[in-house]
Structure formats: structure tokens, C-alpha cells
Amino acid sequence: MQKDIFKDYISFSPKIEKLFNFPLQPEWKEVCEKVHNEHRDPAIIEELINHNKSSRSKKVKTNLERLKKGKASIIITGQQLGLFVSPLYTVYKALTAIKLAEQLNTALTDQNFVPVFWLEGEDHDFEEINHFNIQEPKGNIRTYSLHEDENRLPVAKRMLPPQITDLINNLKSDLQQTEFSEHLFDRLTEIYQPGSGWLDSFRQQMQCIFDSLGLLYFNPTSKRIKDLSLPFINKLIDNNESFLTKINEQSEEIRQNGYALQVQLQNDYSYIYLTDNKKGRQPVFRKNNKFYLKDTDDIWSADQLKTTFSRNPAQYSSTVLVRPIWQSWLLPVVSYVAGPSETAYWSQLLPAFKVFGLSMPHLTPRNSITLIENRIKRYLEKYGLSADEIEPDFNRFLKHSIFKQQQFNDLKNSFKEINKQLNLFQTQIDGELNELDPTLKTPFDKTLTSVKSTINNFEKRILKRIDEMNSTMSNHLDIIHKNIWPLGKRQERIFSSVYFMNKYGQEWINSVYKCIDPGKPQHRFLEI
Structure with a gap:
């Protein structure tokens, strides 16, 4: 790495x-x-x-x-x-x-x-x-x-x-x-x-x-x-080879120390640009002590290129x-x-x-x-998050934030357990009623079915509310992430100052x- x-x-x-x-x-x-x-x-x-x-x-x-x-x-x-x-x-x-x-x-x-x-x-x-x-x-x-x-x-x-x-x-x-x-x-x-x-x-x-x-x-x-x-332009032309040699040597030392190079040097590149109103800004290349523009007949010696710029220094571009x-x-x-x-x-x-x-x-x-901003601060506080723990990758951020929904998952499991226990209770009581008085079994089953229906209806209401809350949470988490890591990058690299000035x-x-x-x-x- x-x-x-x-x-x-x-x-x-x-x-x-x-x-x-x-x-x-x-x-x-x-x-x-x-x-x-x-x-x-x-x-x-x-x-x-x-x-x-x-x-x-x-x-x-x-x-x-x-x-x-x-x-x-x-x-x-x-x-x-x-x-x-x-x-x-x-x-x-x-x-x-x-x-x-x-x-x-x-x-x-x-x-x-x-x-x-x-x-x-x-x-x-x-x-x-x-x-x-x-x-x-x-x-x-x-x-x-x-x-x-x-x-x-x-x-x-x-x-x-x-x-x-x-x-x-x-x-x-x-x-x-x-x-x-x-x-x-x-x-x-x-x-x-x-x-x-x-x-x-x-x-x-x-x-x-x-x-x-x-x-x-x-x-x-x-x-x-x-x-x-x-x-300066003249010196850059006269010393172009030694200038680039020094950068190459330094770049090699950077590589040897385990760092990536920010700029990969091109051997035929002089790192001088020439600008004119017709062709715009064109890179000047260098080979065998000659300077030239690609796909043109423009070729200069060092002295000729200096003469070109001396006639119009405004053509030089760094x-x-x-x-x-x-x-x-x-x-x-x-x-x-x-x-x-x-x-x-x-x-x-x-x-x-x-x-x-x-x-x-x-x-x-x-x-x-x-x-x-205040809205983002409120959302962070609402979900117990701090700005510095928000990750650039949205899916990882969402996964790490989902623990907030665990209490709702426990609630869902509680209803499953209630239904399970009610079924076990019904089986047990039905068996005992068969021995005690079979005529009581039918009204008991009807009563228990009514209880289950009431619980199931209430469960549906609760699950709907959980879905609504989860949807709201997901929207809020999305807004938080797009504010702190818009397009997966630091906010400072994406947003404009004009929004904040307004x-x-x-x-x-x-x-x-x-x-x-x-x-x-x-x-x-x-x-x-």
C-alpha cells in the first residue's frame, strides 16, 4: 500500500x-x-x-x-x-x-x-x-x-x-x-x-x-x-533538460520512499505552453535539443523559441x-x-x-x-451520530447506522413470540378441555381467535409505523451523507460558496x- x-x-x-x-x-x-x-x-x-x-x-x-x-x-x-x-x-x-x-x-x-x-x-x-x-x-x-x-x-x-x-x-x-x-x-x-x-x-x-x-x-x-x-522564460528554455532531470531524480526518490507520484512526467514534454488566438493553448514538446508543436511544421531551436517569445511574451503559458x-x-x-x-x-x-x-x-x-448546518445537526443528534463517523461509502455508512433499527427488529420478534406462545397455549388448553368438558373447547377457540386477530391487527399498525419510521430514517441518513460526503467526496470539493452566501x-x-x-x-x- x-x-x-x-x-x-x-x-x-x-x-x-x-x-x-x-x-x-x-x-x-x-x-x-x-x-x-x-x-x-x-x-x-x-x-x-x-x-x-x-x-x-x-x-x-x-x-x-x-x-x-x-x-x-x-x-x-x-x-x-x-x-x-x-x-x-x-x-x-x-x-x-x-x-x-x-x-x-x-x-x-x-x-x-x-x-x-x-x-x-x-x-x-x-x-x-x-x-x-x-x-x-x-x-x-x-x-x-x-x-x-x-x-x-x-x-x-x-x-x-x-x-x-x-x-x-x-x-x-x-x-x-x-x-x-x-x-x-x-x-x-x-x-x-x-x-x-x-x-x-x-x-x-x-x-x-x-x-x-x-x-x-x-x-x-x-x-x-x-x-x-x-x-524566466528564457532560463526555462535554456535549462529545460536540467530542469526536467532534477524533477525526474526527485520523483524517483519519492517512488523509492513508497509514495505515489502526483504528476507522471512525460519525457518529450517541455512543460511550456504556447498560446495563440487561433489554436488556443498548445503544449511545446522537446526532442534532440529541438522544440516543436505536434501535428504542425513548427520546430525551433532553443534560441529560435526564445526569439518567438521575445516578440510576444504573452504567448507564454506555464x-x-x-x-x-x-x-x-x-x-x-x-x-x-x-x-x-x-x-x-x-x-x-x-x-x-x-x-x-x-x-x-x-x-x-x-x-x-x-x-x-442546523438541519444536519438535528438529524445527527436524532440518530446518535457524530459527523466524523460518517463514512464516504454510503452503503457502509447505512449498514453501520442500521443498528438504530434494532429496537424495532426486537419488537417484530416479540410479536412472533407472542403468536408462538398463544398457539402453544391453545394446544395445551384444548387438550385439557377435551378431558374436562369438550363443550367449552369451541367457545375457548373462538375467544382465542379473536384475541389473536386483535393482536395481529395491532401488529400490522405497529409494523406500518416502523416502516414509516425506517423510511424517514433512511431519507434523513441519505441527506446527512449527501451533505457530508456529496458524490462520495468531501463537501469542500463539491459544493459552491454561492449557496452559503445566499x-x-x-x-x-x-x-x-x-x-x-x-x-x-x-x-x-x-x-x-
């Missing part, structure tokens, strides 16, 4: 430390010192400030002042731009970054820490972000989605389609109307207009949620950032294994807030950072939370933020 990198990382396993640059609980001053000893273009911090200067939030302005002072350390996270800020763990990643920056600013008053959300708009996999899910009152999962198309445009180049208006209207009519609904849907209608940019709409909704907490945003797809990234290094090349990242899969593939990158003269930052596991307004964000503890990454349940 293969070991789990994330579980070992959050459990402080010493075996895992050699795969990362810093332990889970690092000496933060040491981390900051290593990161700030690396050279970066100050124009990039200026651009980060420009990306956020329009905010009116006092905490955002405070964080911008921290950046202007110089030597600010970045606590960064990021995520694909899921429709309506989905799924929930996008919110938890952002809140973990904000809370960690807050804690470090309090603990290390001679340092400045700023939370930043990396707007991952370069991916072209529209199927991963074009939908979101909510749970209906009866427990079923309902999916809302925008039509997929075949083009490979990065998300940052996508515009919202006309159908976004109908989607918002349908969602509004389907959700329970609350005191927060009017404000929420006014904002969604304002933000998500047909023809608006997908990335910009996502960012605006994030600002509605997090501006009061001071979160900043970084758009790596902006032309200015791509222009400033040209030295990949899952390059993005973490590019982040640290651009910004003084001291910690990245990562989920389980991210932690696993980051473990493959430690020596690759060194190819670029960079120190791999610390990883902070994002907090993992399941929200327990029902609880900003207050649920405040409740989650209070619950967040970057130093305690174990999964927890939060009643809201």
Missing part, C-alpha cells in the same frame, strides 16, 4: 522532511531571510500594487503599504477560477493565507507579511470550472453549468456567454429566498454579465467576499507580467510543474497554501527550484472544513475565518 505524502506532511513525519525545503513548523525568520536574499525585479511588486490599488478596503490599503515599505513577504495561494468561486475549498485556501499572514504580522513585528491570491487564468480545461453544485432540500446534488466548447483558450481569454443570465435567474428561483438574497443576486448580475471577462468576474466576486480581510490579487496573465517574465517556480521567481513567496494534491506535486520540485537559483518556499496545508451572507465567512488555524491542518467540522 502506497503512503500518502500529504498525511505524512501534516503529521510531522520526519521521513517526509527531505522532500521539502522547510518543515511544517519552520523558523519563519530563516525562511524570510532565504527568500529575500534572492534577486527579483522590483517592478513586479509595483505591478502587484497596481493590480490592487483600486480597492477601498482599509485592510487592502494596509497591505499595499506593507508592500511599498519593501521586503514584504508573500503568503500566496491560488486556484482555478471556478464559476461563482467554486468549490468551497477555494474559500478555505484564501482564508488560510489571510489568517497565516495575520498571525505572522502579530508574532514577528519586525517583518511584513501580505496574503495574495494567484488568479490561475492560464489553464484551458473549461470543464473543470464551468459548473458548480448545491444541495437541494431533499438532499440531491444539483449542478448548474455553462456549455462547454472545443477551443483551448486559456480561461483568462474567455468571455462569459449569453446563457450566464439565465443561469443566474434559475439559481435565484431555485434557492431559498433569505434576507441576503437580493444583495447577492444584484451583485452577481452586476459582475457576471454576458461578454465580461471570466477572470475579471471571478476576481470581482472574490473581492466582495474577501476585501474586508485584506486579500490581494495577482494576475500572472497580464501583459506587463509576461513582459517582465521574459528572463504548467502545473513550472507555475510554483515562476511564482517564486516573480514574488518573494515565503509560504504557499496548498491542498493535498498540490502538496504531493510540490514534493517533486525541490531540486528544480535550485536550477533557477531559488529557495523552494514553505508549504502551509490549507484548512479542510465540513460545514454542518443563506448566511458574509457571516459564514466570518465564522469560518475564526475557525481557521494554519498550524492545525487536520480536518474539522464547523457548525454554522
Whole structure:
């Protein structure tokens, strides 16, 4: 059985430390010192400030002042731009970054820490972000989605389609109307207009949620950032073979230590993408010191590919294994807030950072939370269950919960025993009456038959009630399971934040933020 990198990382396993640059609980001053000893273009911090200067939030302005002072350390996270800020763990990643920056600013008053959300708009996999899910009152999962198309445009180049208006209207009519609904849907209608940019709409909704907490945003797809990234792009091309060799070597060590690889490397893959408006986002392959696009005549030497990007750096697009290094090349990242899969593939990158003269930052596991609403809390209490004992597999969960019906099974058996004893009693008395006075046997049998009929009728009423209660229990258990393990996955991976914004307004964000503890990454349940 293969070991789990994330579980070992959050459990402080010493075996895992050699795969990362810093332990889970690092000496933060040491981390900051290593990161700030690396050279970066100050124009990039200026651009980060420009990306956020329009905010009116006092905490955002405070964080911008921290950046202007110089030597600010970045606590960064990021995520694909899921429709309506989905799924929930996008919110938890952002809140973990904000809370960690807050804690470090309090603990290390001679340092400045700023939370930043990396707007991952370069991916072209529209199927991963074009939908979101909510749970209906009866427990079923309902999916809302925008039509997929075949083009490979990065998300940052996508515009919202006309159908976004109908989607918002349908969602509004389907959700329970609350005191927060009017404000929420006014904002969604304002933000998500047909023809608006997908990335910009996502960012605006994030600002509605997090501006009061001071979160900043970084758009790596902006032309200015791509222009400033040209030295990084050139280095990635020049050192492509050594970069991939280091990742392969690290990956082999991970395998030798009994862990599965999160990313299986392809030998002919350069982990560089080239984007144009006609073909969309295309992977660049590498063979015999040449770079090429499949099924085309496009073949470049390293110098020719650098020339291609120098003419238009905006054509460059990063990949899952390059993005973490590019982040640290651009910004003084001291910690990245990562989920389980991210932690696993980051473990493959430690020596690759060194190819670029960079120190791999610390990883902070994002907090993992399941929200327990009042209805689910009532059902759990009714059946004597606790949220942490609910299993992902529904049938196993149902089997383990069925013991609650044992008292009813005993009741069924009691009626069987009563009928059995009555039959034995009738046989015994009939025999004695035959000797005592046979004329008494007939009225006795009629009386006993009447008693049995009365008992049987009452048994039917009881069994019907038991069936009704069992049906109600099964429905409740189904709702519990679909809430805690929707589609067999953690709630945070399936549900959208928009459902909770509609029902609880900003207050649920405040409740989650209070619950967040970057130093305690174990999964927890939060009643809201």
C-alpha cells in the first residue's frame, strides 16, 4: 500500500522532511531571510500594487503599504477560477493565507507579511470550472453549468456567454429566498454579465467576499507580467533538460520512499505552453535539443523559441510543474497554501527550484472544513451520530447506522413470540378441555381467535409505523451523507460558496475565518 505524502506532511513525519525545503513548523525568520536574499525585479511588486490599488478596503490599503515599505513577504495561494468561486475549498485556501499572514504580522513585528491570491487564468480545461453544485432540500446534488466548447483558450481569454443570465435567474428561483438574497443576486448580475471577462468576474466576486480581510490579487496573465517574465522564460528554455532531470531524480526518490507520484512526467514534454488566438493553448514538446508543436511544421531551436517569445511574451503559458517556480521567481513567496494534491506535486520540485537559483518556499496545508448546518445537526443528534463517523461509502455508512433499527427488529420478534406462545397455549388448553368438558373447547377457540386477530391487527399498525419510521430514517441518513460526503467526496470539493452566501451572507465567512488555524491542518467540522 502506497503512503500518502500529504498525511505524512501534516503529521510531522520526519521521513517526509527531505522532500521539502522547510518543515511544517519552520523558523519563519530563516525562511524570510532565504527568500529575500534572492534577486527579483522590483517592478513586479509595483505591478502587484497596481493590480490592487483600486480597492477601498482599509485592510487592502494596509497591505499595499506593507508592500511599498519593501521586503514584504508573500503568503500566496491560488486556484482555478471556478464559476461563482467554486468549490468551497477555494474559500478555505484564501482564508488560510489571510489568517497565516495575520498571525505572522502579530508574532514577528519586525517583518511584513501580505496574503495574495494567484488568479490561475492560464489553464484551458473549461470543464473543470464551468459548473458548480448545491444541495437541494431533499438532499440531491444539483449542478448548474455553462456549455462547454472545443477551443483551448486559456480561461483568462474567455468571455462569459449569453446563457450566464439565465443561469443566474434559475439559481435565484431555485434557492431559498433569505434576507441576503437580493444583495447577492444584484451583485452577481452586476459582475457576471454576458461578454465580461471570466477572470475579471471571478476576481470581482472574490473581492466582495474577501476585501474586508485584506486579500490581494495577482494576475500572472497580464501583459506587463509576461513582459517582465521574459528572463524566466528564457532560463526555462535554456535549462529545460536540467530542469526536467532534477524533477525526474526527485520523483524517483519519492517512488523509492513508497509514495505515489502526483504528476507522471512525460519525457518529450517541455512543460511550456504556447498560446495563440487561433489554436488556443498548445503544449511545446522537446526532442534532440529541438522544440516543436505536434501535428504542425513548427520546430525551433532553443534560441529560435526564445526569439518567438521575445516578440510576444504573452504567448507564454506555464504548467502545473513550472507555475510554483515562476511564482517564486516573480514574488518573494515565503509560504504557499496548498491542498493535498498540490502538496504531493510540490514534493517533486525541490531540486528544480535550485536550477533557477531559488529557495523552494514553505508549504502551509490549507484548512479542510465540513460545514454542518442546523438541519444536519438535528438529524445527527436524532440518530446518535457524530459527523466524523460518517463514512464516504454510503452503503457502509447505512449498514453501520442500521443498528438504530434494532429496537424495532426486537419488537417484530416479540410479536412472533407472542403468536408462538398463544398457539402453544391453545394446544395445551384444548387438550385439557377435551378431558374436562369438550363443550367449552369451541367457545375457548373462538375467544382465542379473536384475541389473536386483535393482536395481529395491532401488529400490522405497529409494523406500518416502523416502516414509516425506517423510511424517514433512511431519507434523513441519505441527506446527512449527501451533505457530508456529496458524490462520495468531501463537501469542500463539491459544493459552491454561492449557496452559503445566499443563506448566511458574509457571516459564514466570518465564522469560518475564526475557525481557521494554519498550524492545525487536520480536518474539522464547523457548525454554522
